[in-house]
Amino acid sequence: MVRIAVAGGSGPVSREVIDALMSSGKHDITILSRSAQKSDIAPEITWQVVDYNDKPNLIRALRGIHTLLSFVQILSDPDQESQKNLIDAAIISGVKRFAPSEYGSKGTVDMHWWHGKEKVRRYLEEVNGNERVLEYTLFQPGxxxxxxxxxxxxxxxxxxxxxxxxxxxxxxxxxxxxxxxxxxxxTVADLAAVIARAVDYDGRWPTTGGIRGxxxxxxxxxxxxxxxxxxxxxxxxxxxxxxxxxxxxxxxxxxxxxxxxxxxxxxxxxxxxxxxxxxxxxSSDEMNQLFPDxxxxxxxxxxxxxxxxxx
The missing domain is CATH 3.90.25 (UDP-galactose 4-epimerase; domain 1)
Incomplete structure (x- = not known):
């Protein structure tokens, strides 16, 4: 069993992924959200209201978590402080794996609404500069x-x-x-299925997780x-x-x-x-190579x- 936290877990893409993770019946899933719990969330899922500006609170929420998947809305946080705080808290809490809020194109050139992704990518490179302190991948399905x-x-x-x-x-x-x-x-269903398989994967995640449907x-x-x-x-x-x-x-x-x-x-x-x-x-095809079947x-x-x- 892998303990998984899903930040921004009330959004449509994250919920597709959560359903795929739940289908295996072997994961302990916690949703981190700024808002109160939705009524249609499965009872076996833990819902935790968090303040992404409160790093000590995030550290407590992530204790014991193995994999952290972020679906935090890029547009709502121009400086990406929420994801930077998540990364810091994940490192302190001993989280092994992290996936930032990507789930789109591999590049952001000429797309100013996604430039926040570049800030998070650079931050992940910085914190892992001297030694690998947090394994991560960029899920990019186009x-x-x-x-x-x-x-x-x-x-x-x-x-x-x-x-x-x-x-x-x-x-x-x-x-x-x-x-x-x-x-x-x-398709979003294929993205969700690949992420679920990546969570179960025993090897090291590639830094770029290109997905070619x-x-x-x-x-x-x-x-x-x-x-x-x-x-x-x-x-x-x-x-x-x-x-x-x-x-x-x-x-x-x-x-x-x-x-x-x-x-x-x-x-x-x-x-x-x-x-x-x-x-x-x-998109590149790292995830296709990991899961050729x-x-x-x-x-x-x-x-x-x-x-x-x-x-």
Whole structure:
């Protein structure tokens, strides 16, 4: 049995992972959260309210914990003090393994909303500078394949999220001359399954935990199942902060204030297009190599099932 703490354990991605961990029936799981316990949490899970600014409290909460998985919201903490305090407390408490709040692209170039990840990565390198005091990995599955089924829900907790590939309306936005840009697409269920296996893994975690569900180009996505109207936008416009497309993202992430949504949604579209051309979404495959027998959901099978009978 492994004692696991999940920071930010009330969010949708973390709850997908918790269910995967629980399915083995052999882990003792504690959720660390700023808020009071949700009513639908399984009774065998321990819920502990914490203040991420109170390091002594975090140290007490992490005593006896083997693995700490962080799903702390990056956007809500620009300086990433919450995760830095978690790392400090984990080291003092004797936690063996830590996974910071990643669960996306391998790079953050041109995506300012994720620059906080770089601060946490650098901090982990700093604390392990002279000797390895905390084993950690960066789980990086690329974009959730589930989002290509928007507006339909394909997972228990993960909410649908709109992307530049709009299968419902058969439209997409790509950068002119970069149709061959690579993007990794992995279902949240596959991410959760891989994390659960990594928790059980006896060897040392690789520092980068790339997960390749599907490694495809933009043009390959647009050849699956439907005929798309493609808006081609220019590099110079994107670099100037202009998205000259006939449509834009409208679905708001729960973590984004309504008054900031419009500008952020435009920035997300621009950022994904620019960053994909620089390899930010081409995840490595360390976790695939550790668990070669895991059967990842194929993009064509997923899309066929998701859109079968749908308009």
């Amino acid at each position: 974009l959730f394949l589930d989002y290509l089924a928007f507006p339909y829900k394909t997972a228990k907790y993960l909410d649908p999220l709109q992307s530049i590939f709009d299968f419902q309306n058969c439209r997409a936005i790509v950068m002119e001359g970069h149709e061959g840009a690579i993007i990794t697409l992995t 599907n490694r495809v180009t933009f043009s390959q996505i647009l050849e699956i199942g439907r005929s798309f109207v493609v808006d081609q936008v220019k590099l110079e416009d994107l670099e100037a902060g202009k998205l000259k497309a006939s449509w834009g993202l409208e679905a708001i992430h729960p973590a984004v204030p309504v008054d900031q949504a419009s500008e952020l949604l435009k920035a997300v579209s621009i950022g994904i297009l620019l960053s994909s051309s620089k390899g930010a979404w081409d 895991h059967d990842f959901t194929r993009i064509d099978d997923f899309l066929e099932k998701a859109w079968e009978g749908m308009p």
